[in-house]
Each structure stands twice: as structure tokens, then as C-alpha cells.
Amino acid sequence: MSIKHGLLALLREAPKYGYQLRGEFEAATGATWPLNIGQVYTTLTRLERDGLVRAAGAEAAEDGRSMYEITDAGRAELASWFETPVTRESRPRDELAIKLALALAVPGVDVSAVVQRQRMSTMQSLQELTRLKRGGGEISWQLVLESMIFAAEAEIRWLDHCEAMLLRHRAAGRASAVKPTVTDVPDQAEHHTGAKK
């Protein structure tokens, strides 16, 4: 998550103090990514060093903290951030996909049990996210929540898909003990499976 761009976005309309930025950041994302005030000031210092923000004149607060305002270079950086899609490669590796791949590669692991445990765990998260959704709230927060709901939903569908693939793989293995083959014909229900590989 880019705190840097988040702060630039919040500074776009008006100069702000660090504590204000922190509060507004959390309000917009529903406290999904809580920031501590130290992170905010460290980031602001780095942004100032790179010429993307500057201290806003003599309006220092009582505690000596300054207000920050966005520079033209900062606006350009922000615009380019909004214009550039987030690539999947820039996200952390999917531990679950790696775990399942290893479970298959290492003998003696009950892959179906791994899939089933994961399914119920992800389902539990999905239930909890749904309960949060029922609580309502700001549209920006609802949006963040839906992102997590879609991700959990996609993960469950992907697990269903893995299970079906494993079953076919085993059936094919039994049919031709020499060389198992995996078909890539998807079930009807799996056409809309999420983008995970």
C-alpha cells in the first residue's frame, strides 16, 4: 500500500497537518490500514525531500508541527499514480497458491484436507466481512470492504476449482497409470473464476 500517494491525494485540495492526514486516511479506508503518526511524518519528510510537498508558510501549530502543501511535482506524481493501473506482479506472492503447489509436490500431504480447511477459514472471513458490510458506513469504506469480499469470494471459487481439478487428475491417473494427464476443460460454474492463477 502506497502511503506516499495516499497522503498526496489527501493534500490535493488543501494544506493539512500530519494528524489531520492520518485521520482522513483512516476515514477513507475504514481503518483497514491504520497508520501511526510516526509513519505519517516520516513519509511527509521523504515527500518534502523529493520536492513533492513543502511546509506551508508560517502556519506552524502550537506543538511546532507544520502544515504541508502539495507542490506541482507532487500533483504530477499523484496524477500519474491514478493513471497507472496496479499490476498483479507488484503485489506480494500468493502464499496460499504456493502452499497448495507444495502440498501437491511433497508426498504424504492430504491436499483435499488442506483445501477444505482453507475453504472454511476463508468462508469465516467472508462471513465476518459481510457482517461489517451490514453495518453500513461511508461509501469509500464500503468500497474497500467490497474489495476484500470479492477477494475472499474469488479465493473460495478458486479452491472449488482446485478441488475439481485434483479429482479429475486422480481419475485420469487411475485410468492411465503410466502417465497422468490433466484436462483443462472447466466446469460450467467455473467460467467466472477470479483472476488468481
Added chain:
Amino acid sequence: MSIILDIRKLTRTHGEGEQAVHALRGVDLAVQAGELVAVMGPSGSGKSTLLTCAGGLDRPTAGEILVDGNDLATLGRNAVAALRRRRIGYVFQDFNLIPALTAAENVALPLELDGTRSRTARKYAEAALTEVAIGELADRFPDDMSGGQRQRVAIARAIVGERRLLLADEPTGALDSDTGEAVLQLLRDRCDQHGIAGVLVTHDARHAAWADRVVYLRDGVLVGQSGPLSDAEALLQESH
């Protein structure tokens, strides 16, 4: 909390001998008043058989089913039918409304079949339609309604009178995702506010997530369960 639906060691086998299909094999499931339980599982796992047995539409090969304290196996055919009309509500994917009857007449039908006078039944039906937020459509025919409105009529029919158990088989299957969510909201509210026990069969994880508990069936056996819910705030802390 009282248990409304109590399923014990439920087994349902179709056919005999080599051809026997074991739809359910020793399933235990108890649903309390006010609780919504979702049943998931691949097709052929026994989800719908579980629901039809719970509703008295199908008889178990072995095991017990108690609805509001009544053991279905010990009741005669007429007594089961009466229990179905008075205490159990069904919602299906394809609504199962009678096209020749208005919304209010569809909803009033189970009460009238049970001997309620038609003016009284009509009053109950209007109240149920109002509860599902389509009171103004009481005199409209199903063909003149949207899918979401038709499913609301079906839900009104399932909750009219003093129902204790609501059984829903893929109730959102024929609806778009927003309308489907609204239907889930409605089922959820019935359980929360009226102490009805609900069982929801669905293949859609997003919809199952509205339930207090999700159970997972495979090959006629319960293989997993998630919920009751833990602290939601803890989830947010874990997510990063």
C-alpha cells in the same frame, strides 16, 4: 435459545443394492431460533435432499428430524402436511408462484388450505407482503412483476402466519447480484427479528456469508463448518 430444527443421524438412500445412491449419510444438524445456517457443497453432495427431508417433503431412510419438537417420523401424512402449512416456509429458486393468483392470493393460499377464513387470510397476506416491502403490489399477478418482486412474494408466502422454520433452496439463483443481496438481507432480518430458524442452500459463497453458520456437505457427509462469528475488529487487524 430453543432448537427449531433438529436433524439426527439423517440418512437418505435412493434405490437398493448395487444401484443404491447414498444422498445423505448420517448428517447431524441443529438450527436454533433466530439462526440462519447456510448449506454449501458441490452438486450431488446432498444439499437439496437435506432441505426436502427437513421440510417433510421427503422421508429419511434412517435417522430423526424434529421440527419445533415434532418428530416427523411419528406423524401421519396429514399431520406432516399440517405442520408444513403452519410452521414451515419454503423458498425456491424458481419462486413456484401460481400465475393465475395475485400476490396476496398466492401468499394467503397456505392459510386458506389450512382452514383460515379468506378475509383473515387476506389480512395476514397483506401484512406479510408489507413486511417484505411490497405491500402495494398485493393485487398484481406474478407475470407483471420483476424477478426480485416475485421472490419477495415467495418469501412473504413462506413467512405468513406463525412459521418457525424457513427453508430456502438457491433462493437467489434466478436473480441478479444486487437483488440477490436484498433477498439475503430479508431472510437475515426474518431470523434476527422474528426468531425464525433459517436454512439456506446455496452454491454462492457471497450469499452463504450472510449466515451465522456455514456447513459444507460432500458426498452426503458434513465435512466442514465455519462460524459462529468471532470479533470483526480482530479480522481487520489480521488482514495486514
